[in-house]
Amino acid sequence: MTRRELDAAGIHDPGLRSAYTWCREVNARHGRTYFLATRMLTPPQRPAIHALYGFARWLDDIVDEPEPGATPQSVAARLSEVEDRFLGDLSTGTSDDPLLTAVIDTATRFDLEEKLFRAFFTSMRMDLSVTDYATRQDLDVYVHGSAEVIGLQVLPVLGAVSSRDEAAPRAAALGKAFQLTNFLRDVAEDFQRGRVYLPADELKEHGVDRDRLSWCAEHGRADASVRAAIRDQIARTRRVYAEARPxxxxxxxxxRPCVATAAALYGRILDRIERAxxxxxxxxxxxPRSRRLAVACGALARSQWARRRHPAPPAVVG
Structure with missing residues (x-):
């Protein structure tokens, strides 16, 4: 399947094929929901999506899964080193680093703006020093770079029937909705890393602070105040989904079937939190895997129908 996708996308250089294959493997291992959704796309579209996801995942792992003995300072230095190398290679459109090759090729093919990548590096750097967000506005700065820009990066790959400027705010909103869902799913895990990605002022409305979250982490269960705060956060997140859905x-x-599938599956994470x-x-x-497959099967049928009726968007633009 990898060979078919690369051939369909016109990717023939052996080094490029190896880089794109690595990104696909990263997506398959770590991005189960995203990877399942990409099966709804046409083969020429998939390598670029895998490249963008693989790159984002790699940078995220530099921050969240540092090498033994690493310090925040050494991780920051490593991130800056990667950023300088990436932006330099991006300006020339080529790289001899196998981990950067695929995403630079994708950025060149789809005319992706440098500022989208700079914003992502900025948010990754924030994770090294920022552990709490006082307000929603503060959190939005982080989410723009960590999630909204991902929606903007994939938009040219997906193609649009409207102008890119018209579709862009919706694409950014969907990236934001996915990230906010991740924050809710991973409250306990993030807290163990010392981070709280829920706005402090909104938690305070329900009497929740770090001490209360610490009690919940220690006892392995949420108390009534935390559950009320999570209920409120889910309602806020569903409003972002509603903004993105059009x-x-x-x-x-x-x-459309790919993105609708991803939105449906991520929305079901919120359902599972409510059920608990x-x-x-x-x-x-x-x-559950059975539910993911059930949603995907219906979407796959719709995607095949769409492919028969419509030519695919171009794999290369610009």
């Missing part, structure tokens, strides 16, 4: 219809028809009475400390909310 953007699906703005996409090229062959791309908003207790994000007792267990990590997951959508």
């Amino acid at each position: 953007g699906i219809a703005m996409l090229h028809p062959v791309s 009475d908003h207790d994000v400390f007792v267990r990590r909310a997951k959508v």
Whole structure:
């Protein structure tokens, strides 16, 4: 399947093929929901999506899974080194680093703006020093670079029937909705890393602070105040999904089933949290594999129907 996708996308250079294959493997291992959704895309579209996800995952791992003995200072230095190397190679359109080759090729093919990548590096750097967000506005700065820009990066790959400027705010909102869902799913895990990605002022409305979260982590369960705060955060996140949803219809028809599938599966994570009475400390909310496959099967049928009726968006632009 990898060979078919690369051939369809016109990627023939052996080094490029190896780089794209690595990105695909990263997506398959770590991005189960995203990877399943990419099966709805046409083969020429998939390598670019894998490259963008693989790059984001790699940078995230530099920060969250540092090498033994690493310090925040050494991780920051490593991140700056990667950023300088990447931006320099991006300006020339080529790289001899196998881990950067695929994403630079994708950025060149789809005319992705440098500022989208700079913003991502900025948010990754924030994770090294920022552990709490006082307000929603403060969190939005982080989310723009960590998630909204991902939606903007993949938009040209997906194609749109409207102008990119019209579709862009919806694409950014969907990236934001996915990230906010991750924050809710991973409250306990993030707290163990010393981070709280829920706005402190909104938690305070329900009497929740770090001490209360610490009690929940120690006891392995959320109390009534934390459950109320999570209920409120889910409602806020669903409003972001509602803002993003009209953007699906703005996409090229062959791309809509993929994005609709990802949105449906991520929305079900919120359903699972609600089903657990908003207790994000007792267990990590997951959508069962059977449910993921059921949603994907219906979407696959719709994607095949769309491909028969519509030509795919171009694999190369610009």
